Amino acid sequence: MNKEMKQHHEQHLRISKRDHMVFWKSWLIHVTAILLALLVCAFIIVLITGYNPLEVYSSMWEGTFGSARKVWLTMQETAMLLCISLAVTPAYKMRFWNIGAEGQTLIGCLATAACMIYFGNRMPVYLLIPVMFLASMAASAIWAMIPAVCRAKWGTNETLFTLMMNYVATQLVSYFITFWENPVGSNSVGIINSISKGGWLPELFGQKYLLNIIIVAILTVLMFVYLRYSKQGYELTVVGESENTARYIGLNIKKVIIRTLVISGALCGVAGFMLVAGTDHTISTDTVGGMGFTAIMISWLAKFNPIVMVLASFLLTFLSRGAGEIATALRLNQSVSDILTGIILFFIIGCEFFIQYKVSFRFHKKEVKG
Amino acid sequence: MIDIIATFIKQAIIQGIPLLYGSTGEIITEKSGNLNLGIPGIMYIGGISSVIGAYFYESSGVDLNPVLCVVIPFFSALFGSMLMALIYSFLTITLRANQNVTGLALTTFGVGIGNFFGGSLSSLFGEGGSISLIRTGECFKATFPFVENLGLFGKTFLSFGFLAYLSIVIALVASWILNHTRVGLNLRAVGENPATADAAGINVTRYKYLATCIGGGIAGLGGLYFIMDYIGGAWTNGGFGDRGWLAIALVIFALWKPKHSILGSILFGGLFIVYLYIPGLSRSSQEIFKMLPYLVTILVLVLISIRRRREDQPPASLGLSYFREER
Numbered sequence: 001m002n003k004e005m006k007q008h009h010e011q012h013l014r015i016s017k018r019d020h021m022v023f024w025k026s027w028l029i030h031v032t033a034i035l036l037a038l039l040v041c042a043f044i045i046v047l048i049t050g051y052n053p054l055e056v057y058s059s060m061w062e063g064t065f066g067s068a069r070k071v072w073l074t075m076q077e078t079a080m081l082l083c084i085s086l087a088v089t090p091a092y093k094m095r096f097w098n099i100g101a102e103g104q105t106l107i108g109c110l111a112t113a114a115c116m117i118y119f120g121n122r123m124p125v126y127l128l129i130p131v132m133f134l135a136s137m138a139a140s141a142i143w144a145m146i147p148a149v150c151r152a153k154w155g156t157n158e159t160l161f162t163l164m165m166n167y168v169a170t171q172l173v174s175y176f177i178t179f180w181e182n183p184v185g186s187n188s189v190g191i192i193n194s195i196s197k198g199g200w201l202p203e204l205f206g207q208k209y210l211l212n213i214i215i216v217a218i219l220t221v222l223m224f225v226y227l228r229y230s231k232q233g234y235e236l237t238v239v240g241e242s243e244n245t246a247r248y249i250g251l252n253i254k255k256v257i258i259r260t261l262v263i264s265g266a267l268c269g270v271a272g273f274m275l276v277a278g279t280d281h282t283i284s285t286d287t288v289g290g291m292g293f294t295a296i297m298i299s300w301l302a303k304f305n306p307i308v309m310v311l312a313s314f315l316l317t318f319l320s321r322g323a324g325e326i327a328t329a330l331r332l333n334q335s336v337s338d339i340l341t342g343i344i345l346f347f348i349i350g351c352e353f354f355i356q357y358k359v360s361f362r363f364h365k366k367e368v369k370g
Numbered sequence: 371m372i373d374i375i376a377t378f379i380k381q382a383i384i385q386g387i388p389l390l391y392g393s394t395g396e397i398i399t400e401k402s403g404n405l406n407l408g409i410p411g412i413m414y415i416g417g418i419s420s421v422i423g424a425y426f427y428e429s430s431g432v433d434l435n436p437v438l439c440v441v442i443p444f445f446s447a448l449f450g451s452m453l454m455a456l457i458y459s460f461l462t463i464t465l466r467a468n469q470n471v472t473g474l475a476l477t478t479f480g481v482g483i484g485n486f487f488g489g490s491l492s493s494l495f496g497e498g499g500s501i502s503l504i505r506t507g508e509c510f511k512a513t514f515p516f517v518e519n520l521g522l523f524g525k526t527f528l529s530f531g532f533l534a535y536l537s538i539v540i541a542l543v544a545s546w547i548l549n550h551t552r553v554g555l556n557l558r559a560v561g562e563n564p565a566t567a568d569a570a571g572i573n574v575t576r577y578k579y580l581a582t583c584i585g586g587g588i589a590g591l592g593g594l595y596f597i598m599d600y601i602g603g604a605w606t607n608g609g610f611g612d613r614g615w616l617a618i619a620l621v622i623f624a625l626w627k628p629k630h631s632i633l634g635s636i637l638f639g640g641l642f643i644v645y646l647y648i649p650g651l652s653r654s655s656q657e658i659f660k661m662l663p664y665l666v667t668i669l670v671l672v673l674i675s676i677r678r679r680r681e682d683q684p685p686a687s688l689g690l691s692y693f694r695e696e697r
Contacts, residue, residue, distance in 0.1 A: 016695060097470055097689070099407070156675035157684055159405065159470065160622055164671070167612060167664040175657040293474050300471045333489040335607075338482025345475035346461065353465035 014360045026355045033351035034315075037344040044343070056326050063325020064318050074314075074321055076209035076279060079216040080271060081313040084288075084295035086216075086223045086306055087267030090260045091144075092296075093227065093304045095240040100147065100162025102292025103169030104140045104265050106285075108272020110173055111139035113192060113283040116276070117180055120193045132277055137269035143169065144265025145258060152254035166292070170285050177284070189282050200281060212278045219267070224306040236260045268292075294341075301348055316341060376526045378640070378647050383527075383534070384600060386639030388413070388610075390537045391592030392617025393624060393631045394544050399455075399585035400626060401548060402578045403561040403687040404462060407473025409589050410614020411480020412454045416590025417597040418484040419443075419450025421605050424506040424598070425491060439509040440532075443598060444591075451590020452583050454480055459582045463575055466691040477614070488605035507603025510595075533595040538632055540588055545629040557581055561685030564692040574692055592617065616642070619667040625674065625682045638663050 042053030064074050084101050091098040115132040123131065147165060150156035182190040193200070204210040227233040239246045239256050246253055276283055294316055302308035323337030392409055399406045406412075423446030428434065458476050461467040511531045548554040559567040560577045568574050596610055597603070620638055624631035645651055645659035674682045 017693075099470060099474070150672050150675065154672065154675040154678075156672055157622075157688075159689065160618070161668060161671055163407075163615065164619060164664045164668050167615065168661050168668070171657050171661040171664075174660075175654055178652075178654040178657060290478075293478070297471050297474055300468055333486045335482045335485035335489065338478050339486055342475055342479025342482055345471075345478070346457065349461055349467045349472055349475060350465050352467060356466070 016358050018358050021355055029351050029354055033347040037347035041340050041343050059326050059329050060322025063322045072209055074317055075213055078314045078317045079213045081291050082309055083216045083271040084291050085298040085309045085313055086219055087264050088295055089299045089304050090236055091264040092299055093240050094236040094260050097159040098162045099159055099296055100165045101268055101295050102288050103166035104143045104268035105272045105288045105292055106169045106173055107143045108136035108140040108269035109276045109283050109287050111136040112273045112276040116192045133273055136273040137266040140269030141262045141265040144261045148258045148261035152257045173285050191281050212274045220306045380526050381643055382636050382640035385642045386635035387534050387537050388592035388596045388613050389617045389620050389638050390635035392589045393620035394541045394628050395585040395589030396618055396621045397626055397628050398544055399582050400688055401557050401561045401685055402581035403685055404582050405469050405689040406458055408458050408476025409618055411477035412451045412586050412589050413593040413614045414480045414484030415454050416447040416451040416593030418487050420447040420594045420597055424503045428503055434505055436509045439506045447590050447594035448587045452587040455583045455586025459579045463578045466693055469689050485607045489607055503603030507598055510598040531599045533599055541628040541632050564687055616663055623667050623670050
């Protein structure tokens, strides 16, 4: 017994930081993690329902790609999630933990809906759409700027501040819903301008969601260029890596923080604009539906790379739509998708460790002296 | 009038208790430097684990023993929520993952588990229909038998189930341990500067793990209270609402001191329901009133950052992973 204990102590587990990992290796680790996660999910599905997991996964596939309409819906949801992920990315790269994307997007939705309701039937389309667009960008930018200014000026904890702002935004929306409700007493806004379609984004080639998807595709490329090749992108990266270095090379940190959050918020506003004007044509406290939080995880999992974010947001959309499908098909509860998403996220989060660090074992026994 | 005020105070306390559990748990966690944004999920898990435990006990067909009716859900809740906190600890402490992302994933997962099993527990294992664990609920709601004779005071302050008092006891004990024992001192050192604590011979990993798991367990009891005492043994999907986030807000409001969060929780509970007690409020202004707890929290957060008093600041290494070799 004693000897065993001693041997156990002599096995050393050494963890050290990796400098760099070959591209294909880190992909291999990610793919392995996702496959492992799917295995665990399958195991859990069998455990609680007794259904064949292959059947479950094939119906998930069916739910995402089963028909042309489903493909469009999947692409639209991916685009929205991607847009919010892009929005939070500059802030994150600056290590500004903005978890208020949910509220920032919702305020953008609110501004868009307000424009549609008050100006929808009074302004010509060529004026109305830009007004809606700018109003929602401005509203979201201001919403994001408030915590940014406090952080820059007084060092207020931004994680907690932005978190609280989400709920203020939610309540603000329910406040306005009581004025806008249609029909009265329903506590919901209903489809705005359902007859005149004032302020609705136009359909391109007969596809309702195509314009949204194109806008997000353009934004993805722009964000990639902004982060990788622009001076501002470089500045926010420096602030994120080390504020002392930034100060040393003469950057105005306060300015960088506020500017980045204005950009971040304005992009959330674009997402809110598209959600209300392009997708839903209505507003509720659930319009953003937790995407603001999911976006944070996507941005981080993709290592702030906009191109990888496309894949990550597709994966999460696939999960939630697919799980929604199996929930209906197998008469399970809709929350299955949250459970599966959670498990897969745990695995992806965990696998980062093996990319960042090297674990080496030392098994040889201590040398005997003398 | 006095009756209305007494009812209001009582309701405020009732609303405050889950928040108190959540914030005490989160304070202990945050003192070790872990910002656990999974608390809302953990509280859901606490609730649903107790429902699962009680469901199997009530449907097992044996004669129900009131003590077991309390003990089984209590320890189920504790077990479930500590398990969740363990997942968080493993990912953030051992695997050094980002705390915000892990916490948010934990919340997604916990809320999902809660709503899934809450909605389909009886169709998976029983004859279907919605769950109601009235017997268990009654055991949790049991109060002192002599309360009826104590008049208004007794009705306002002494008419709660045992979990209400336990929440205050836990907060006081936590406060005492944090401020007056060596364990508390070490824990605070870990949260302020883990490298220094490590150099002083404190086992940082062990402290972080224990604080997070114990904190998670305490937070889970908030879910247990909500389901078993407040609701009386039934599950409604999403019924717990945003209380988990409100508990995190309360941590800030209490300036990371469990003692403050006792009164703070009653205040937050009051702010949470005050719109029901102000006569003549229109529906729209009710919505504005529901904003109050969050606005108050923001105000406190900004004020403490302006005043910069050392005692009022969050733990210095809050949200950062510790890696010994990385210095």
